[in-house]
Amino acid sequence: MSDASTQPKPAPTAIEEIESAVIRFAGDSGDGIQLTGTQFTTTTAIAGNDLATLPDYPAEIRAPAGTLAGVSGFQIQFSSREVLTPGDVPDVLVAMNPAALKANIKGVKKGGLLILNKDAFNAANLKKAGYEKDPLEDGSLSDWRVIPVELTRLTRNALEGMGLSPTETERCKNFFALGMMYWLYDRPLDATARWIEAKFKKNPKFVEANTKALHAGNVFAETAELFGHHYRVRKAPIKPGVYRNVTGNEATALGMVAASSVSGLPLWLGSYPITPASDILHELSKHKNFGVKTFQAEDEIAAIGSAIGAAFAGMLATTTTSGPGVALKSEAIGLAVMTELPVVIVNVQRGGPSTGLPTKTEQADLLQALYGRNGECPVPVLAAATPSDCFWMAYEACRLAVKYMTPVFLLTDGYLANGSEPWLVPRVAGLPKFGVPALPAAEEFQPYKREAETMARPWATPGVKGYEHRIGGIEKQDVTGNVSYDPDNHERMVRLRAAKVNKMAQDIPPTEVLGERKGDVLLVGWGGTYGSITAAVQEMQKTGRKVSAVHLRHLNPLPPDLGDLLSGFKHIVVPELNMGQLLKVLRAKYLVPAKGINKIKGQPFKVSEIVAGVDAVLKGEN
């Protein structure tokens, strides 16, 4: 640390002010790319920019080093204005090896900056990446400003004499690169230095090595005058308050803890590890001091079985998984519907079918959530729009599950789960209050006698004398809950279960419209596409197109005002990362000739893709 401050400073370099930037870090999955990206994000957030991130990593923990399959990426857009997406096109690519360059070069802005670890561009690595010639020498990168840096050698020099092994030294090079990026964007090093100190506090040698590498990279960028000048992105005009960075999975977990804390119902999570949902389990297992009981079950079925048991016993019960896990839980979700118990089921969607693309994002489980069970089996479905919205929707899912005594689906996705954004932390006192309604008197208690406003049945939990009763998966007699095979009763119960879920529409706030309530095109989105759709609509509105958007957070029941809104537009366009699932629902329910913009690549929408899709509709090409 002292090195940097005691060295003589060269003449100050010019600072160019820019509005926003998109940078992408890429390297082997063992190169610490996600960590580097996260650190850059924290520092950027503290600097007061708005931002959005996109971690993009392979399913393999350590895919063969140097290969395209092993490339891990982390993209961030930050700006002095509102940021809605991680950006379509990076301005800067930091590539730790030839494979990282090859996998990402196509997306980098022409004229943008390529910061390449020259030491990794050897014959073996070039071959592994599939380069016949060295791109540093064959002129193929002439569209970009290439800055080759001997990252490995420079890091080694910086850490010389510390007694580190070559592998240990090699592992510090990401901090060297990060130090360079901090200089390029005029960022202080202190937040990352503090993080290093906390992270490696058991090993002072690594604290020193990583801190040295960070500072060395920073000083190198300045003294070697690699970049000519550096950039400054001013603070974004942001609502006052306390902010933190939050990923979707963290926010989901926090929403559950908050719901438990406010309602006074202790939280149960039954879960089986699955990508990309496991971080919710990890996060909640840290919060036992809030009375949270986490149960790592033997399988997906046991996970939801435990949640149903915990709900029967009076806890705020949740289970978290991804699509393949939901498939396994289907029968048990039916049991929760039949027994009318509150269970929140979180599906962090990933590319499917089957194992599919475990680490990539998709929105192809909507119909599974709506219909993927035997029998007439209605379940309310909510979807979060941004990483921090996961907090609010997890909270709302818990509240609605308890209020209406029903399982509730919350759909997030891999993009929201791992992506992060600054979050205006809510004040606890302002969270909506909820709890369990009082039980009727014991002599009036009937397990399926419904409350008028919500149609919820009473939640009598074991231990309460005078309310002993039996429930189960066999059809229930209305009111008494006894086993009944009566045909009329079955139809009545099927209709009652559907009516109860539909009642929940009364809890849906009026739909917010981005833009005018009448016009040429209404985009209807849901889930993690919020940022791309919003940015696209804002861009099109600036150019005078009569385009508006609504983003659905309630997918069953749908907002009661949606039908009226749809009728105000010539075209309804539904952008989705699937083959058109919400599209089918809207067409079936509202009989509108809606059109889809669909992408199934495991990647979020680019803003330009949505703009192009809307233009195609306006030109009559779709």
Add this chain to the structure above:
Amino acid sequence: MADHKDELETLPAAGPVLTMKDFKSDQMVRWCPGCGDFAILASVQKILPSIGVPREKTVFVSGIGCSSRFPYYMNTYGFHSIHGRAPTLATAIKCARPDLQVWVVTGDGDGLSIGGNHLVHALRKNADLKILLFNNRIYGLTKGQYSPTSEMGKKTKSSPMGSIDAPLNPLAVALASEATFVARAVDTDLPFLSEVLTRAAKHKGSAFVEIFQNCIVFNDGAWDPVAAKAIRDEKMLRLEHGKPMIFGKDRSKGVRLKNGFDPEVVHFDPAAPPKDLLVHDAHAATPTLAHLLAHMDEPIPQGVFRDVAKPTLDQLMDAQLAEAKSKPADLQKLLNGSENWTVAA
């Protein structure tokens, strides 16, 4: 474990004394006339008042199958869940509410086939459940297919030429899963069944009881060769902790080991039993003896094979929660996170 005592739970102060009738629900029992389940139901209803757990603190959980209708007939809290999954619900009910006594009623298909995975994991975690596995060696509710305990060669609707699947041994599965209480009883021997159920109820930890149960419609008499009243004293051995293994109506037969680990039957004068008979140790730290007994088919042992004390899942879970509570549960602080910044107005 020489100093082991049966762990009688400290029970809540008794309210009005309950009787068998108090545990009967108002629902009509719908098993086939003559089904072995009636006897087991009666036996459970009979012993529960003596256990001292109030009705409202008793929960019966089941899966799917004939036996799984059991909760409907108990005037306690009850949950008739889905096929094979009862242990998953029950484990959470107990962990959520350690003050409850939780029973699981299952069968050879429900517990060992579709739900085999859950059974193994509930046992190895020592979830404090009383698991009654009604073993009739057949699928009853689906009308007569072979089950995971059906003998090889068994001709059923789905195995007209005979089953080619080797059966598994429920007690060996339970022991391999490190269940802390493992026992066996027969539906037609009510006094002994009640005794075994009472001990299971009083065990703190996962208690697994295999009950030989007769399916009168699809596998009638499956257990007669060993458990019929006229011959069961000759064919079955009642295990008693600390006592030599002696059986037979006139107590003239016993079990000892030959060649190290092979049990053999010896005949003797009841007045002078040999000194080298095997002595039962239900509290042995390792399950070796219990495994040996579980695999013995001449005679077939019944009673408590294993009964050891270990911390239960709910106790361990609550202990961690108690430890974690040294850190205050400040929700605002949690939401604020460790890295945050303030944007001024």
